[in-house]
Amino acid sequence: MPTLWLVVSVLVLAAIGYVLGRKRALQSANGNIRELHSLPIYYGLNVAFAALLPALGVLILWLLAQPMIIDSTVSGMVPHEAIPEETTLGLVMSDVRRVASGLDAAVEQGVMTLAESHSLRAEAADIRARLGEVGVALGAEVKAEVLQAAQSYRRMTATGTHAMTLVVALLAVTGLAIAYARTHKDFRARNVVERGILVLLILAASLAILTTIGIVFSMLFETMNFFGLHSWKDFFFGGIWAPNFRGDSELSILPLLWGTLFISFIALLVAVPVGLFAAIYLAEYANNATRSFAKPLLEILAGIPTIVYGLFALLTIGPMLVDFFGKGGLLGVEWMAGATSVLTAGMVMGIMLIPFVSSLSDDIINAVPQAMRDGSLGLGATKSETVRQVVMPAALPGIVGAVLLAASRAIGETMIVVMGAGAIAKFSLNPLESMTTITTRIVSQLTGDTDFASPETLVAFALGLTLFVLTLGLNILALYIVRKYREQYE
Template sequence: MPVLWLVIALLAIGAVGYILGRGRALKSAGGDIRKLHSLPSYYGWNAALKALVPALLLLVLWSLAQPFYINNSVSGMIGDSEISDGSNRGLVMAEVRRVADGLDNVVAAGLMSAENAQDGLADVAAITQQLKDAGQVVTSEITQPVLAAAQRYRVMKGTGNLLMSIAVIALALAGMVWGVKESHFDFWARNVVERGIKALLIAAASIAVLTTVGIVFSLIFNTWEFFRLYPAADFYTLLEWAPSFSGRGGSSDLGILPLLWGTFYISVVALVVAVPIGLFAAIYLSEYASPAVRGFAKPLLELLAGIPTIVYGLFALLTVGPMLLTVFGDDGFGWMSGGRAVMTAGITMGIMLIPFVSSLSDDIINAVPQAMRDGSYGLGATKSETIKQVILPAALPGIVGAILLAASRAIGETMIVVLGAGAAARLSLNPFEAMTTVTAKIVSQLTGDSDFASPEALVAFALGMNLFILTLGLNVLALYIVRKYREQYE
């Protein structure tokens, strides 16, 4: 049973449990609601929660554990001869899963019979061609062991899904019966339901933390696989980025330093544009603008934050780049040879970051107590002197935190860089040359017909790990500074 239909069945069981639990509680009280310990709805929710929560938890745990069990069972069918240089068992198993999913898709589309998909004596070349013709992702010619493992994978997956459906529905029915049996007029249903809701809220609050942990472990494991295939010393010391997709074990120069330099350079240009404009806009809106002007200008300024980054990228490609080229190109100073350059991406990214800096700085400046302003005015200071000597120094830690948050946002930007800065990985001080960033190379390394068993594809995870560490450090530093600022006035 598909997961969607399984969830719908669980919701139906929960609804039935709610109705039966509520009705049984009222019946036990002779229809007199005053004899019930709790409101009738609590008895219904008690039965519904007992039916839904354990069953959904089992569904999630089973869905997470089943792939690991199947992988471990099927990987034994992959011999050492299938693991070539530059590859490993985990990458071959990824190919097995792709073949299994491809077989499922072509069978579901009616392009192949179920019997042929499971035929252990089927022609491997014909199966490979059928999958490719159907648009399924097949990275190479399928071998007989890979096909046999994929067929075994399909059988185990189908059996596991069937057993999961039976177990989940049985647990939901058992929970519903348990909740309905508890529905008696003297049962403390409200207390049980409120404890259950509290537990659900705690679980919901933990999802963000668990998601972060999952992302980190995914990056760590795949980065470890990359460094098993490619020397870490070369990755952090080489000054050239020249990936080669000539096949598994092909020679490549995968130095991260040119990418880090491009990321840093473009982010600095963006901050040079965004910080002064955003800070001056925040000062004007918080200290000089009338309520009517502020009510109009602030939402209009923040509208920039709602524009998709792909639109900013097109703006960089079609407007900012040609405009810079007319001034700094061959017809001007002669410094710029093309529209794609660090300045193109940096200026466009800075425009995108203006509302980010201005909104945070505006909130921080407004948080400065009015008493500090009044004291400065009482000593004879003008408005500009008060802003320079009182308000900005008091708000400086928070403003620095806002700038660091904007910097982390700039470092993680992708589409503006792809369209505005080009794809050249180089170490150069010329802001009118094309460069690229870590995020842009992550996209390019995982786009197209890549050999996922090669270091050139796995390097995307190593790049992502370094980018994650960099942005995490900036975010932690920014939050620390903002928290220290807030402690002065709370």
């Protein structure tokens, strides 16, 4: 049974359990609600939750575990001699999954007959034609071992799916039956339901923490594998980034870190003044009509996809800078050779960050009590003097926190720097040259057919973990500054 229909069936069973549980509770009290310990809805929810929650929990765990178990089992079936020297087990398993996903029952029967002869070249055209109906292109060079592994993959997947359906259905029916049998007028259904809801709330509250822990450990283990293959001294203290997949790569994070910080610095030079001045105007000078119109328009920038910003950098800002700084431009000197540069990516990223700075700063400025403004104006200060000497000092810790949060956002940006900054890892102070960042290299190292046993691929996890630690540190610093220097007003 498809997973969607299985979920729908469990939901329908839970709905039936709700009706039956509520009806049984009322029958046990002879229809008198006052004799029930809890309201009728709690009896129905108790039966529904007993049928729904254990079944869905096992279903989710099964869907997460089954692919990993099958991959591990099938990969052990592929003999080492079936793996070409120029490829890896991971790429072979990709072919196995591709073939397994396209084989239907009729085609599989024909392929099994061919696989027994270990000769697929003569029948490759026939196999390709039969598989064309399901959109799978099976080349003539596919080995019998790969086909056999694909067939095993399909069989194990089908067996696991059938077992999952049976186990989930049994859990749902058993939970419904047990909860229904326990339902009577004296049963403390409300207590049970509220404890169950409390557990769900705790799980939901823990989800973010558990996700963060999972991300950290997933990167940490792969990073440890990377440092087992590559020197940590070269990674942290080397000066060259040159992956070549030949075993003599130089994989230093420093050129990438420099490009990341350089582009983020330029982005903040654009975003902080514009965003802060916009926040001051909206909070202190704009009337209600202007504020209600301008603030939503400004915040629209935060909803634009970053790929659109990347296209804007590549097609508009980059050529504009080339026209100004390039050969034959307004300055008459070729300072900028191409549209991709640190300045291109930094300017567009700064535009993207404006709503982050302005919205947070606006909320912080508005949090300053009006009494402080009135007191300053009452002492004879002008509006601008009140903003400079009273409002801004009071709001400064929060504004600094907003800037640091914007910096974290800039450091983790990917699409804008991919399309606007270039792909050259180097040290330079010239903002008109192309550079690259940590996020860009992560994308590059994990794109295409990759071998997750080589340092050239595993370095992406080391880069990701370093970037995670960097942005986490900035976020912690921002929270510390806000909490330590925040003024408490009554």
